Amino acid sequence: MxxxxxxxxxxxxxxxxxxxxxxxxxxxxxxxxxxxxxxxxLNMGVDFVGGQMIRATFTQDAEAPVPELRADIAKLGYGDPVIQRFGQPNEVSIRMRLPEAASDTAAKDLADQMTRSITAEMQKSHPGVRIDGVDSVSGKVxxxxxxxxxxxxxxxxxxxxxxxxxxxxxxxxxxxxxxxxxxxxxxxxxxxxxxxxxxxxxxxxxxxxxxxxxxxxxxxxxxxxxxxxxxxxxxxxxxxxxxxxxxxxxxxxxxxxxxxxxxxxxxxxxxxxxxxxxxxxxxxxxxxxxxxxxxxxxxxxLRVTTNSFVPVEDPMDKQEKLIRGEG
Known part of the structure; x- marks a missing residue:
């Protein structure tokens, strides 16, 4: 062979x-x-610029419909979501970049509006979905x-x-x-x-x-x-x-x-x-x-030579060997 x-x-x-x-x-x-x-x-992701994370469980499905969910959220106009399964196959986390705004108050209002729109779209397209929590990560962190x-x-x-x-x-x-x-x-x-x-x-x-x-x-x-x-x-x-x-x-x-x-x-x-x-x-x-x-x-x-790994003999050891007749 x-x-x-x-x-x-x-x-x-x-x-x-x-x-x-x-x-x-x-x-x-x-x-x-x-x-x-x-x-x-660099096109920083949610991890580095801050954003919203929505945790949801699809109670009527054995597995979360991630591709359909990604398409439904993307059409809302807030950008592409980062969707990952965690825990059980029907549990997902959805991360979205924070909207740009002139002030912190305006950014918070936009983030709340984005969260309401996403959760409403999820509940409309996937009846029985349960929203387990919403977390925010600031841009400073x-x-x-x-x-x-x-x-x-x-x-x-x-x-x-x-x-x-x-x-x-x-x-x-x-x-x-x-x-x-x-x-x-x-x-x-x-x-x-x-x-x-x-x-x-x-x-x-x-x-x-x-x-x-x-x-x-x-x-x-x-x-x-x-x-x-x-x-x-x-x-x-x-x-x-x-x-x-x-x-x-x-x-x-x-x-x-x-x-x-x-x-x-x-x-x-x-x-x-x-x-x-x-x-x-x-x-x-x-x-x-x-x-x-x-x-x-x-x-x-950098001048590596064939002598680079040759041990350097101590002069005193060399002299001692000569005295003993070993050199």
Whole structure:
């Protein structure tokens, strides 16, 4: 029985041959991504701008009719609702963005009017629905939540870089941090350009991207460290190419299988998971790219050599060995 191999054995692709052009393109994409974030902003979801949450139970249905409910509420003109099941299959939470108003009093009146319209439409279209509660989240609290989420992303990236610094060398920590900045920046740029809703689910997706990219980078770095010890006379760029090629089969297999599931979730799954699945799918693609073309080539410019992992012998120990005739 012949096994299917997506990547042939003994591949010898010279990835680092094009390291400079790819780095230039990547730096341009990072700058363009942040320019898009500052120019267009992110389309913040209810989690980050405040809003109303209505909890309801469909007592006459075994399962809440989410697609019909989403269409009924959307036609009221308050924007697209975020509807999620929770608890039992017939229980849902409906989150709506707060209406814009000149004052807090006017905003409260508009929010109350929106809630009455939505509950009336639900009771008209779905007799027997029970409204379990209505909660409001202020824009100030939501803004603090966004800041906390961004701080969590930054802290995660910094902690990961310190871990890699301790496990390998400081150059590897810098390379991993740059790769993570690349992945997160391009993902934020995607949401700034497309104006897909940016909520807590997307923050969770970015944290997942950081973890995935880190795992891929560490696999490559571990092989680089082994080969730096093994091939002391080989040029560093050739060692890096060899290491990437040796881990290529694992990288392609893992990324491809994960992308198949995510693409299916994007096009077949519910609308509420589209942004989450899109963010992770895009992040896996750029994370795989960055582990090859960002994390590895930067080691050359940071002057990693074949002696980087050779223990430095203490001069006193060396002198003692000479005295004993062991040197």
């Amino acid at each position: 012949k096994l299917l191999k997506l990547v042939p054995d003994n591949t010898n692709i010279r990835f680092l041959r094009w390291r400079l052009p790819f780095y230039v393109v990547s730096v341009i994409l990072i700058a363009a991504s942040w320019a898009a974030v500052f120019a267009n902003g 939501s803004g603090e939540l966004f800041q906390t989420g961004m701080l969590a992303l930054g802290a995660a990236m910094l902690a990961i870089s310190i871990y890699i610094w301790i496990r390998f060398e400081w150059q590897f920590g810098v390379g991993a941090l740059f790769a993570l900045v690349h992945d997160v920046s391009l993902t934020l740029g995607l949401f700034a350009v497309t104006q897909m809703e940016f909520d807590l689910n997307i923050v969770a997706a970015i944290l997942a991207i950081i973890g995935y990219s880190l795992n891929d980078t560490i696999v490559v770095y571990d092989r680089i460290r082994e080969n730096l010890k093994k091939f002391r006379k080989m040029p560093v760029d050739e060692i890096l190419d060899l290491s990437v090629n040796e881990t290529l089969s694992r990288t392609v297999m893992t990324s491809l299988l994960t992308l198949i599931v995510l693409v299916a979730l994007m096009f077949v799954g519910p609308a509420s998971t589209f942004g989450f699945a899109t963010a992770i799918a895009f992040g896996i693609f750029v994370g795989t790219y960055s582990s090859i073309y960002m994390a590895a080539p930067i080691l050359i410019w």
